[in-house]
Amino acid sequence: MNGAEALVKALKMEGVDVIFGISGGAALPIYDALAAPDLGITHILVRHEQAAAHMAEGYAKTSGKVGVCLATSGPGATNLVTGIADAILDSVPIVAITGQVPTTSIGTDAFQESDIMGITMPIVKHSYQARHPNEVARMVREAFHLARTGRPGPVLIDMPRDVSQGEVTAFDFPQEVKIRGYHPEINPDLSSVAEAVALIDQAKKPVLYAGGGVVATDAHEELRALAEKADIPVTTTLMGRGAIDDAHPLALNMLGMHGTAYANWAVRDADLLIAVGVRFDDRVTGNLAKFAKNAKIIHVEIDPAEVHKNRIADVAIHADAKLALQQLHDRCAPQKHEEWRRQIAMWKEEQPLFYEKSDKLKPQFIMEEIATLTDGQAILATDVGQHQMWAAQFYPFRRPRQWLTSGGLGTMGYGLPAALGAKYAQPEQDVWLVTGDGSFQMNLQELATSRIYNLPVRIALFNNGSLGMVRQWQTLFYEERYSGIDLKTVPNFAKLAEAYDCVGITVTTPEEVRPALEKAMDVTDRTVLIDFQHDPDEHVYPMIPSGQSVEEMRLQPGKRSL
């Protein structure tokens, strides 16, 4: 057995069933090991390594397992970088494997050499460069352990070619992982829990602020139980969409820059904010000094470095969100906050999410139609920009792991590969991609992967002929001096889809929306792309301008039709 075979054997022992990647010189021994008959690991050959990393993310987020991507040295490895950076910011468990030039050539600027260890150092949870074939299996074991435990994140394994080819004399795959510098605390400290419960029991206007940590720990049941018992309204971050069923009477949709007015007002007036699996990101808080300034803060967070980082917490619980929520639920007193809920209901009545109905094709209308036809049950991937916010706002999420979006890094080009990774993980589920004409063109080559590997997804492309979110900012904050945002009307996206042997549909009017969606839902054997050429002047509202507070929130203009 050589180092590459040890790598593949260890991956198999970790339960890996799929690897997304592209080969190349330094990765040849690994690909040779993957060619072994009856291996039980599928290799999905993508068209660009960045997509391999996002597919691994989509797979990981929907399945709860660790996603794996593989690239060769040099450009293959550097192409993974955006996906790795995406995974660290959104805490997605992936293992990225890169080929490397032989150890004897490292540092010589050899062909296709790049210092991927150095390049990725700030964006990995940890990284390994194998120096001997005997240590490869242990590195795989540790990498998976690190990726999935504590605060999840990406781990890199760099495999020099001579290590891949070298003989393994001892296959060391430890049963138990022992890393002396790594001891994530998952059990809540009961004295902190008691302090938190005291605050919860006294609160008159509490709000739960739930994020990606609730989704990652599958803590949605515990969240709902606590919310119901102590009668606490729940708002979610962008990453936390699906942490609570949007149809639940206590659900307030999203907070923050493009959150609902009623969620932001509730946080403004709250006397207690219970932050769970969140990091007080600037897109949520705006001006930190004015964020939830009337509220005491309980911060439940697995990563101690996030506690007190942006906002000092009155009570910090360093723990797994699920275990902490369980404890809070078990110990808090049943409550009724009828007045508080009535107030929020009035805000919701006064300022719901809405848009002005017209005979123009409105993007929000498209989202509503998708929501209706899929009954809120689809797995929804997005790219980044206006369409992403409309999807987050207007799709009625039912459950966690339904929602794939690039939150922290804001990676345009994330959506299509993430959707395909999700489709691989959940082939029975209806997977949709909501994308924009700008984002889609950053990884559209993966239509080929979708077709060849029979990973059919349904693509709603929100086409406004521009980089819409940038255009919105230029409209609102740069006196309509449009600069570098005009994408024009090239390409013809429907024809593009057809070129990849997928189905392409073009929609320009509201009347065409329903039939096009119905047609798309009838196609089950290949990807369908619907090019929705919608009103380019539509903006995402509400909007709290960057760095400002809820007081400066701009509301949706125009008339609500009832």
Add this chain to the structure above:
Amino acid sequence: MAETSQHTISVMVENRPGVLARVSGLFARRGFNIASLAVSATEDPTVSRMTVVVTGDNRELEQITKQLNKLIDVISIFDHTEDNLVEREIALIKVHATLVNRSEIMQLTTVFNAEIVNITPAEETMIIEITGDQNRVDAFLETLAKFEILEMVRTGKIALVRGAKMT
């Protein structure tokens, strides 16, 4: 605003290639100010000790400690703010020592318990070594400032806690 001050921390890390890069990279990208950094072997060959002097308020120090703790290769961290330490730095100072000022330099060296480690009379240079805590080294350098200092090199601080307490 919280008070900004100097803190000495000991960071015990895995003795592996690339660990210094991980630690120094972390300081750089998080914008932490390092006054000095000394890396050394320890009594355990698998462990290296980094003695870091950082400037910041308590909240920054908390972030530094927590972010360092997130590095998998960091085994443990000790903040010495409250500790009674033995601290040492070493400086080597190359002075232009002429026939006229040489004896004065030698006198001052004796006063500070420093040591002349090299004299090259033909080229009129002298290298003096001083070992001590930061204040002592600073004071000596200040005293020598009136002479022509040709070159100077100074180590980062190393420190151990007095008594039985281990770091």
